[in-house]
Amino acid sequence: GRAAAQDYDFFFLVLQWPGSYCDTKQSCCYPKSGKPAADFGIHGLWPNRNDGTYPQNCNPNDEFDPSKVRCDPILLLALVSSWSPCRCCSGSACLRLLGFRSRVTLTHWQVSDLMSSLRAKWPTLACPSSDGLTFWGHEWDKHGTCASDIFDEHSYFQAALSLRDQLGVLSALTSAGVNPDGGYYTLGQIKGAIQQGTGFLPFVECNRDESGNSQLYQLYFCINASGDSFIECPVSPGGRACGNRIEFPAF
Numbered sequence: 001g002r003a004a005a006q007d008y009d010f011f012f013l014v015l016q017w018p019g020s021y022c023d024t025k026q027s028c029c030y031p032k033s034g035k036p037a038a039d040f041g042i043h044g045l046w047p048n049r050n051d052g053t054y055p056q057n058c059n060p061n062d063e064f065d066p067s068k069v070r071c072d073p074i075l076l077l078a079l080v081s082s083w084s085p086c087r088c089c090s091g092s093a094c095l096r097l098l099g100f101r102s103r104v105t106l107t108h109w110q111v112s113d114l115m116s117s118l119r120a121k122w123p124t125l126a127c128p129s130s131d132g133l134t135f136w137g138h139e140w141d142k143h144g145t146c147a148s149d150i151f152d153e154h155s156y157f158q159a160a161l162s163l164r165d166q167l168g169v170l171s172a173l174t175s176a177g178v179n180p181d182g183g184y185y186t187l188g189q190i191k192g193a194i195q196q197g198t199g200f201l202p203f204v205e206c207n208r209d210e211s212g213n214s215q216l217y218q219l220y221f222c223i224n225a226s227g228d229s230f231i232e233c234p235v236s237p238g239g240r241a242c243g244n245r246i247e248f249p250a251f
């Protein structure tokens with residue numbers, strides 16, 4: 001069918017510090033694949049309007065389909081034949097047959113190569129432990145389906161992963177001496193380090209550790225409506241303020 005008209009103006013790319021998700025009264029659970037890296041993970045890529053409102057759960061007919069982020073079909077194909085995957089991409093695949101590379105178009109399954117990247121860069125930390133599909137499914141259903149004018153499920157996850165990688169937030173922070181070591185930093189130190197290292201100024205959201213200290217929880221970056229470049233944020237997100245003494249807990 002025809003794509004719906006765009007009902008949003010930009011995206012928030014929301015990253016979470018796993019140490020701060022876990023260091024709360026509620027605690028957390030590692031995903032079934034094991035403890036994620038001590039790095040910022042994705043929470044979501046959220047279409048948003050300039051007035052601060054946002055669409056959600058836009059298409060119940062396009063609910064999350066795990067086969068679109070999995071690579072299983074290719075691996076299965078490789079197992080039952082002498083083919084081996086050299087690359088996965090959306091809609092087609094490059095396979096190696098007897099040493100020759102050939103391009104195969106896949107119509108039945110949308111080829112997906114995203115599971116291992118999602119596990120590493122979009123880990124779920126909610127309890128009980130899960131494989132991540134629940135979290136990713138929630139984000140696609142609630143937010144991704146509202147950007148179906150530019151993304152299908154596969155390209156939505158691919159875009160979020162690629163945008164996160166472009167930032168390199170953790171190295172921006174550590175290069176400026178803002179380390180996840182349980183120490184305290186000012187909001188200016190945190191924002192300055194990220195602006196200096198990534199070129200973009202995020203909104204910083206804090207939560208509270210078990211003792212009630214404010215800690216660095218989420219970072220909100222803004223992306224244009226085409227979903228491909230960082231912009232200055234048109235509006236602040238909701239989300240709890242930090243105060244000026246902010247813990248950066250280890251993970």
Ligand code: 5GP
Nearest residue numbers: 016021043044123124125126135138139142
């Ligand atoms: P949102 O804030 O996108 O509506 O909600 C996030 C949902 O995903 C919540 O229901 C939360 O329990 C679940 N969830 C699963 N894993 C995570 C995680 O690692 N971080 C956050 N923030 N939510 C998670």
Ligand code: 5GP
Nearest residue numbers: 021022023024026027028029125126127128
């Ligand atoms: P979700 O389950 O609804 O809608 O989560 C509601 C709120 O609780 C969100 O802010 C989410 O991040 C948080 N949350 C949900 N599950 C967990 C958990 O296992 N550990 C922590 N620390 N927070 C959670």
Ligand code: 5GP
Nearest residue numbers: 012046047048052054055142236237238239
């Ligand atoms: P919380 O109340 O925990 O901050 O947010 C709950 C959920 O509402 C988030 O996980 C997210 O799905 C959605 N949400 C909260 N604030 C915003 C926002 O400013 N923009 C968008 N697009 N979604 C938001």
